[in-house]
Amino acid sequence: MTRRRRGCRRGASAAVALLGLLPGACVPGAGPDARLRSAYLRLVGLEDARPNGGSELSRLVQAADTEEALLRATAVRGLGRLENPEISSVLEHALLDPAPEVRIEAAWAVAQARWGTSGDPALPALLEALDAERDTGVRGELARSIGRLRLNEPNRERAATKLVDLVGEDPEATPIRELTGALLGLEALLRSGAPPPRPTAR
Helix, strand or coil, rough: CHHHHHHHHHCCCHHHHHHHHCCCCCCCCCCCCCCHHHHHHHHHHHHHCCCCCCHHHHHHHHHHHCCCHHHHHHHHHHHHHEEEEEEEEHHHHHHCCCHHHHHHHHHHHHCCCCCCCCCCCHHHHHHHHHHHHCCHHHHHHHHHHHHHCCHHHHHHHHHHHHHHHHHHEEEEEEEEHHHHHHHHHHHHHHCCCCCCCCCCCC
C-alpha cells in the first residue's frame, strides 16, 4: 500500500472516531446536513472495511453514482483501495464525473485497481481522460497514475512519450500541478524500465 493510501486510511479512521464522538460536527465542505454527514461516515466505514463482495461492495458501487460529489469521491477512493480489476469499469466511468475532486480520486483509483496486475487495459482510459481534461490538478493526477501502471514495452513507451509531451519544451510554462504529476509519472515509468523517449515534434 502506498504512503498516500496509508495516510488516507489513518485519516478515514480518525474521521470516523472524531465525528462519531462529536454529533454536532460537520464534515468539511458538507454543510449542516445530518443525512449527508451520516452517509459520509458510513462510506468511510465501508472504505476501511475493504469489502470483497456482497452488499457492502454494492453500496460502495452505488455511492460512486450518487448525487453528492463528496460521497462519490469517497466511494471511488474506497473502490480503488480494493485493488480489484473487476470493478475497473466503475472507476473509469468516474473519470468523466462533473466534479474535479471525483475525477482526481478516479484517476488514482483506476491505477490502484490494477496494482499487482497488468495495467495495459487501463492505459487507454487514462490517456483519453488526459486528452479531454482541462483541470490542471486532475491532469496532474492522471499523469501520475499513468506512471504507476505496470505496462508492456510498447505501452510504456507510449505512456512515457505522452508524459514527456505534457512536461513540454518549456516546463516553466506548464502549470505546477500538471508538471509535478507528469514528472512523478515519468519517474515511476523509468524506474519500471521504460526508456526515456524523445519529445514528439510540435
